[in-house]
Amino acid sequence: LGDTLIEEGQSIAMFYPSANRDEDQFDDPFKFDIDRSPNKHLGFGFGGHTCLGQMLARLEMTVFFREFLRRVESIEQDGDVRRIEANLVGGFKAMPVRVHMAA
Numbered sequence: 001l002g003d004t005l006i007e008e009g010q011s012i013a014m015f016y017p018s019a020n021r022d023e024d025q026f027d028d029p030f031k032f033d034i035d036r037s038p039n040k041h042l043g044f045g046f047g048g049h050t051c052l053g054q055m056l057a058r059l060e061m062t063v064f065f066r067e068f069l070r071r072v073e074s075i076e077q078d079g080d081v082r083r084i085e086a087n088l089v090g091g092f093k094a095m096p097v098r099v100h101m102a103a
Helices: 054-071
Strands: 072-077 092-094 097-101
Touching (some): 054 072
């Protein structure tokens, strides 16, 4: 895997958050870029391990953000971010924000 030889019987682990910040795949892997392209994101897995609910999740996110952004004038961070501490998934546990609604 890469330059590392994995011997037969040796244990390995896959960490999705690390894969989504792979310096060999992304020019600036730690920068939040909503327009990152190409974006070989692994949040829904891939191949035989693809999340069965990914189409529903994508639809839900599309509908939510379309409606949310229609009603919001601006949104800004309003406190420290607390991250989930797990190996399998990554994300925010809490991110305080201040929302200003559109008139």
